[in-house]
Amino acid sequence: MSVNVNETIHETVGKSVLAEKLGFDYVWVSDVPEQRYAPVVASAIAARTKRIKIGLGLLSPFVHSPLQIAGSVITLVETYGERFELCIGPGDRNQMKRIGINLTHQRGISDDLLAAKNEIEKILRKRRVDCPVWLGAQGPKMLRASRFFAGVLLNYGSSELVKWAVDQVGQVKNRNFKYGIYALSYVYAKHDPKIHKLLKVSCAVVTLGATKTVLEKLSLAEEVAQANKALENGVSLDLIANSIPDRSMESFSIHKRSGELGAYLAELSGLGIEHVVFGYPQNHSKQTIRQLSRALNLKP
Amino acid sequence: MVQLAIGVTSGMRLEHILELSQVAERHDIKRVWIGEDITAPHDVFVSASTILLRFKKLHVGIGVTSPLVRNISTIARAAESLSEIGNYERFTLGLGVGGLQDLQRLGIKVVKPRDALRDATVLLRAMWKGKTLTFNKGNFQLRLYQARYASNREAPIFFGVRGPKLLRLAGEISDGVILSGPKTYVKKAVHLVREAIRESERPARNFKFVLWLPTVLVEKAADLKLVRNTVAYVLADTPRKVLELAGLEYEEVNEIREVYHKHGIVWASKLITPSVLEKVVIQGDQQQIVEEFKTFEKSGINEVVFGPPYGAHPQTAGNELAEFWMRYS
Numbered sequence: 001m002s003v004n005v006n007e008t009i010h011e012t013v014g015k016s017v018l019a020e021k022l023g024f025d026y027v028w029v030s031d032v033p034e035q036r037y038a039p040v041v042a043s044a045i046a047a048r049t050k051r052i053k054i055g056l057g058l059l060s061p062f063v064h065s066p067l068q069i070a071g072s073v074i075t076l077v078e079t080y081g082e083r084f085e086l087c088i089g090p091g092d093r094n095q096m097k098r099i100g101i102n103l104t105h106q107r108g109i110s111d112d113l114l115a116a117k118n119e120i121e122k123i124l125r126k127r128r129v130d131c132p133v134w135l136g137a138q139g140p141k142m143l144r145a146s147r148f149f150a151g152v153l154l155n156y157g158s159s160e161l162v163k164w165a166v167d168q169v170g171q172v173k174n175r176n177f178k179y180g181i182y183a184l185s186y187v188y189a190k191h192d193p194k195i196h197k198l199l200k201v202s203c204a205v206v207t208l209g210a211t212k213t214v215l216e217k218l219s220l221a222e223e224v225a226q227a228n229k230a231l232e233n234g235v236s237l238d239l240i241a242n243s244i245p246d247r248s249m250e251s252f253s254i255h256k257r258s259g260e261l262g263a264y265l266a267e268l269s270g271l272g273i274e275h276v277v278f279g280y281p282q283n284h285s286k287q288t289i290r291q292l293s294r295a296l297n298l299k300p
Numbered sequence: 301m302v303q304l305a306i307g308v309t310s311g312m313r314l315e316h317i318l319e320l321s322q323v324a325e326r327h328d329i330k331r332v333w334i335g336e337d338i339t340a341p342h343d344v345f346v347s348a349s350t351i352l353l354r355f356k357k358l359h360v361g362i363g364v365t366s367p368l369v370r371n372i373s374t375i376a377r378a379a380e381s382l383s384e385i386g387n388y389e390r391f392t393l394g395l396g397v398g399g400l401q402d403l404q405r406l407g408i409k410v411v412k413p414r415d416a417l418r419d420a421t422v423l424l425r426a427m428w429k430g431k432t433l434t435f436n437k438g439n440f441q442l443r444l445y446q447a448r449y450a451s452n453r454e455a456p457i458f459f460g461v462r463g464p465k466l467l468r469l470a471g472e473i474s475d476g477v478i479l480s481g482p483k484t485y486v487k488k489a490v491h492l493v494r495e496a497i498r499e500s501e502r503p504a505r506n507f508k509f510v511l512w513l514p515t516v517l518v519e520k521a522a523d524l525k526l527v528r529n530t531v532a533y534v535l536a537d538t539p540r541k542v543l544e545l546a547g548l549e550y551e552e553v554n555e556i557r558e559v560y561h562k563h564g565i566v567w568a569s570k571l572i573t574p575s576v577l578e579k580v581v582i583q584g585d586q587q588q589i590v591e592e593f594k595t596f597e598k599s600g601i602n603e604v605v606f607g608p609p610y611g612a613h614p615q616t617a618g619n620e621l622a623e624f625w626m627r628y629s
Contacts, residue, residue, distance in 0.1 A: 006448055009384050033371070034448045037378040043349040044385060063371055067341060075346040078314045099373045100441025123341050 057087030089136030151178030180275030311337030364460035366398030396460035471496025476508035
């Protein structure tokens with residue numbers, strides 16, 4: 001599961017300790033420009049846990065240099081052991097704009113990411129640090145580029161889109177290559193409208209930052225363009241979320257009753273998915289985390 | 301009374317950083333400063349977090365990181381995250397332009413450093429207050445950016461600066477200054493900063509002066525070799541104005557700088573004479589070092605930093621010095 005770096009570090013660490021106790025294999029710590037600094041949060045989690053692996057990312061090489069990314073990993077590994085995995089990617093375009101990084105018309109992003117990954121791996125190798133580097137991908141170019149990484153984390157929830165994305169990756173030479181998904185999530189035994197709303201708004205954010213190709217595939221390009229304009233004009237995200245069709249939520253999130261989860265995961269497994277990161281708002285509370293662990297039938 | 305701190309750099313081996321932090325905690329030394337080595341593959345913020353997490357009484361300062369090598373939003377949220385781990389009592393953020401040679405190696409050109417530090421400080425404080433910011437000038441661009449983690453609490457910001465204009469800026473807006481450079485420069489630097497504090501909008505604030513020079517515990521003559529490389533590097537990077545303030549003969553230092561730039565650190569270090577060492581390094585046995593540290597109190601220094609390069613065995617040197625300091629105090 002992922003942790004929410006918008007919460008206090010104390011809360012994040014508490015939920016990570018719980019995740020470890022419940023039997024989760026990984027916690028992923030996302031790096032978002034408007035939230036806490038993921039490598040420091042990861043350090044706090046690692047200091048209080050023993051076994052659970054810690055995924056760092058998605059980190060954007062457009063925000064942090066390859067040396068800085070590798071430096072974070074090296075410092076974490078040298079302090080806490082080889083418990084870390086790294087995911088890089090361009091980052092949400094709207095969030096990048098807010099810190100002065102414009103990816104909208106930039107060409108060759110996938111080439112830049114590949115170059116960054118190669119540089120990161122070179123630095124890690126020099127320090128004899130073993131840390132898989134994943135690519136967080138959504139659009140076709142990025143999916144094709146992911147072949148050269150240790151694995152790809154797909155930013156989708158619907159099995160139809162996952163299948164499409166896996167097909168886009170194409171033939172992979174690396175026999176250890178892993179397919180994973182990292183999606184907004186709400187798996188529930190008893191539906192809570194408050195959590196549902198959090199999921200809806202978060203899906204809106206992902207949709208607003210999605211690539212043009214994906215939006216056209218989902219027939220959402222026009223609505224999203226209008227929504228982005230409205231956002232820039234100061235309309236609240238809550239209002240905008242209501243204007244975006246429900247199919248965006250179906251596409252970008254795992255939104256299931258507990259009893260449906262098993263069949264869904266079996267379907268993903270059939271598509272080659274080995275790694276599933278249940279994102280926000282599944283980490284909303286210890287109760288929602290426990291609901292997920294029961295649905296997954298995890299052994300503490 | 302002047303306080304003792306221990307200095308490390310992010311380029312050091314992690315085990316040495318933690319060993320020296322343990323020395324600090326064991327001897328009730330209040331603070332560890334971590335200087336950022338921007339060419340080394342270590343994250344200064346993660347290093348700071350490991351000390352804060354492991355040693356619950358230690359105060360950690362970053363001395364310094366440059367706002368020219370990272371997005372300003374990254375510095376803001378890293379500092380806030382560290383402040384939070386330290387319960388908003390144990391973390392200080394040090395800002396500086398950065399080593400000019402290191403910046404050059406990374407392809408970063410330094411333009412209007414005073415504006416950069418001023419803007420960085422103003423933006424950081426605004427981000428920590430949760431303000432929505434749009435800014436587009438010089439090194440920094442933000443557009444409707446709001447730090448969602450903001451706690452409305454400011455980490456103290458110290459400047460690690462040397463030239464007169466930046467020293468005045470430190471006095472104008474920062475919470476403290478980390479001084480480095482020739483010993484004869486220190487008193488003049490303090491004077492410049494104090495003038496600026498008096499003229500600032502907050503002249504009564506609790507401003508701190510920290511002194512961080514190369515320090516080495518000398519047990520045998522060979523130990524001085526440890527510090528020659530450091531001195532060559534520091535002198536190669538020291539602005540001319542600072543050398544003038546220090547009253548150093550430019551010619552004495554210029555040859556070292558030229559050889560450094562042409563042939564590298566090893567050859568430049570061979571030109572470091574005992575006379576130059578005496579002017580820029582705190583050296584000697586425990587008593588000599590402690591006595592020299594204490595003399596800086598008269599110049600207005602509140603805190604002195606021990607090391608690097610420490611001595612032949614950093615942890616042992618740290619222990620011995622700390623023990624002597626406790627007895628002497």
